[in-house]
Amino acid sequence: MPATGPPRAPHERMNRPKLGVFKFASCDGCQLSILNLEDDLLAVSETLDIAYFPEASSDMREGPYDIALVEGSITTPEDLHRIVSVRERAKVLMTIGACATAGGIQALRNWSDVEAFKQAVYPSPQYIQSLSTSTPISEHVRVDFELWGCPIEKTQLMRVLIDLFAGVQPKLPTHSLCLDCKRRGMVCVLVTKGEPCMGPVTRTGCGVICPSLGRDCYGCFGPSEGAPQGEAFPPNTSSLATQFHHGLQLIPAEVLRRFRGINGYVAPFRKESQTWESRIEETTP
Amino acid sequence: MSEPQRQTRTIKIDTIARVEGEGALRVTVKNGLVDDVELRIFEPPRFFEAFLQGRHYEELPDIVARICGICPVAYQMSAVHAVESIFGVQVTGALRDLRRLLYCGEWVESHALHVYMLQAPDFLGYESGIAMAKDHAHVVTRGLRIKKAGNALMALLGGRSVHPVSVRVGGFSRAPTRRELNGLTDELLWARDAAVETVRWVAGFHFPDLDPGYTCVALQPRDEYPFNHGLLASSDGLKIPGDEFELHFSETQVAYSTALHCTLHGKRYFVGPLARINLNADRLTPLARAALDGTGVSLPLRNPFHSIIARSVEILFALEESLRLIAQYEPPPAPVEDYQVRPGVGMACTEAPRGILYHRYRVDADGIVREAKIVPPTSQNQGRIEEDLRVFLPHVLDLPDQAAALACERVIRCYDPCISCSTHFLNLEIHREDDAS
Ligand code: SF4
Ligand code: SF4
Numbered sequence: 034m035p036a037t038g039p040p041r042a043p044h045e046r047m048n049r050p051k052l053g054v055f056k057f058a059s060c061d062g063c064q065l066s067i068l069n070l071e072d073d074l075l076a077v078s079e080t081l082d083i084a085y086f087p088e089a090s091s092d093m094r095e096g097p098y099d100i101a102l103v104e105g106s107i108t109t110p111e112d113l114h115r116i117v118s119v120r121e122r123a124k125v126l127m128t129i130g131a132c133a134t135a136g137g138i139q140a141l142r143n144w145s146d147v148e149a150f151k152q153a154v155y156p157s158p159q160y161i162q163s164l165s166t167s168t169p170i171s172e173h174v175r176v177d178f179e180l181w182g183c184p185i186e187k188t189q190l191m192r193v194l195i196d197l198f199a200g201v202q203p204k205l206p207t208h209s210l211c212l213d214c215k216r217r218g219m220v221c222v223l224v225t226k227g228e229p230c231m232g233p234v235t236r237t238g239c240g241v242i243c244p245s246l247g248r249d250c251y252g253c254f255g256p257s258e259g260a261p262q263g264e265a266f267p268p269n270t271s272s273l274a275t276q277f278h279h280g281l282q283l284i285p286a287e288v289l290r291r292f293r294g295i296n297g298y299v300a301p302f303r304k305e306s307q308t309w310e311s312r313i314e315e316t317t318p
Numbered sequence: 319m320s321e322p323q324r325q326t327r328t329i330k331i332d333t334i335a336r337v338e339g340e341g342a343l344r345v346t347v348k349n350g351l352v353d354d355v356e357l358r359i360f361e362p363p364r365f366f367e368a369f370l371q372g373r374h375y376e377e378l379p380d381i382v383a384r385i386c387g388i389c390p391v392a393y394q395m396s397a398v399h400a401v402e403s404i405f406g407v408q409v410t411g412a413l414r415d416l417r418r419l420l421y422c423g424e425w426v427e428s429h430a431l432h433v434y435m436l437q438a439p440d441f442l443g444y445e446s447g448i449a450m451a452k453d454h455a456h457v458v459t460r461g462l463r464i465k466k467a468g469n470a471l472m473a474l475l476g477g478r479s480v481h482p483v484s485v486r487v488g489g490f491s492r493a494p495t496r497r498e499l500n501g502l503t504d505e506l507l508w509a510r511d512a513a514v515e516t517v518r519w520v521a522g523f524h525f526p527d528l529d530p531g532y533t534c535v536a537l538q539p540r541d542e543y544p545f546n547h548g549l550l551a552s553s554d555g556l557k558i559p560g561d562e563f564e565l566h567f568s569e570t571q572v573a574y575s576t577a578l579h580c581t582l583h584g585k586r587y588f589v590g591p592l593a594r595i596n597l598n599a600d601r602l603t604p605l606a607r608a609a610l611d612g613t614g615v616s617l618p619l620r621n622p623f624h625s626i627i628a629r630s631v632e633i634l635f636a637l638e639e640s641l642r643l644i645a646q647y648e649p650p651p652a653p654v655e656d657y658q659v660r661p662g663v664g665m666a667c668t669e670a671p672r673g674i675l676y677h678r679y680r681v682d683a684d685g686i687v688r689e690a691k692i693v694p695p696t697s698q699n700q701g702r703i704e705e706d707l708r709v710f711l712p713h714v715l716d717l718p719d720q721a722a723a724l725a726c727e728r729v730i731r732c733y734d735p736c737i738s739c740s741t742h743f744l745n746l747e748i749h750r751e752d753d754a755s
Contacts, residue, residue, distance in 0.1 A: 065387045065480055075451050088338065090446030246477050295380070
């Protein structure tokens, strides 16, 4: 609404698909990945009409939008309403990043007492409006496409946008990071260094960053999927967890923390962490 | 126009753009005078300090990075420095240089984004850097390329620019080779020259008058410009080690904001590029110092609108510094220093692009974090922003509501506030309770 620049001629706004970028509870990192398109940013802005992207522009229009990119998870009563309104105004709604797609790191609250959290952080917790959970967008409205990563990978984003605007259902690889690590001929950090690498159960897409820097993957791209007959097929988290425990001698609390991280609330990781949590409970008097 | 007795008038903008995070501004005007200014940050709280409890210290860099996508390195650095102070680790030599280098990357990337895409459009009358590119393609392309050079540094050292993965307690998970670093030199040289142009460019902007009178606070090392070392200094003569932060600075909660307000000896103060330059101008690298002097502004800088100059000078400094660090780089014998885990409490301050960032952790004998406290720059500047607006508002109260609101947004943007510790709706409401005139 409050545009400081000269008004744009109406014809400039016509015909180009309208893009909206929305933020909920998040770190802004996925939105920054859009601005990090640097070389392509101006070209993108020629092709798309950036109708709503407060982080980048004070030209903010109500919609409707051809595509809404949503960053961040739902953590406040107000945001519960706001996401519905975004959905109503968007033809295609795509989540960007672990927060929007899996609840994000802030979903660690889902296993805790948020009232106690508020008291730990705020001297006057009664002023703080917050839900007891952090949940992914798909728990509240229909989501057309989910882009994983914490943060998302910008070339993946470009590819998906191009597909969407060509009217094609986007498709990105969902196999495990391990496969790409092997393809690149990298030394396995799990086998050779005994690091509790999450690569075997983590979705590819980052470019195998952590193992190439000599460290373990911590699962920031979320769970991998196999797809026999097109069905989503969860990764074998229990086998990896058992390997961490028996092979690498991680105690159950450590195995639990491995799965309860950036994407801890997404089903396969959540179930695995809960399995280990109940083990700990069984063994503690 | 005649108004009824003490009518409350509300001026509202729905969203303040081109800042990181979500908040609102509420201004009350009574009898034509500014009565109350509340910068309300209602970014949903994410409770980092709470859920860091029970995590292992090795996980800190990966977790705290997620507090802010714009300055993850600052979070990682404050965290590892704090933990290193518990374990008694000294990170020196090439590893220390690599940390400075990673910091250079973050400053260049973050400052270039702010200067070119977020703040410059205010001075030239555009709604965004993207819109500005229609008339100033050359300038915007230059800004994006400088930013990219910063990102390239971060990606080389940390794997990627948002949430790098290589920072560890004691050093890095991998140190780059000389050859890899040298591969960046040409682009950094280009960016350095472009940064000289940037300083010249922004110095030519028209700056609204504003002199709110600041107490500046920044790290002040003995013989270098600060990133992650130095005493904590103020323009009023405070000089303390960073780990004494909490003896002098305290946070209070205000009802209207999810961000805590931080004060120094009970008073509001100012952190960020302008504060850093004021306290450390003689520690700048030669080109950066010359560029600052060439702008004609005199030190100390007192106008918040000059922060765009300070930020541009710091881009130049960071590029000059990174070229120096790369030229003298000899790979360390190991990417990480040896250390023993031991229990204790550790604190550290480093200079995020937006100002000092303080962390404190208590870690037990198993390396599990038992307590965490984080004070980000925006919570320190929040009170200062309100004070600025108090001084600034009388100049714009005669303007129509929307223009007054926009002028306020411009002041807020000077701070590059990162409300990511929050969301993007800054509502400005001006309540006018005016006597009938
Ligand atoms: S997914 Fe990660 S990078 Fe993206 S907004 Fe959330 S915390 Fe930030
Ligand atoms: S290797 Fe794993 S943790 Fe590292 S960036 Fe890739 S997906 Fe994320």
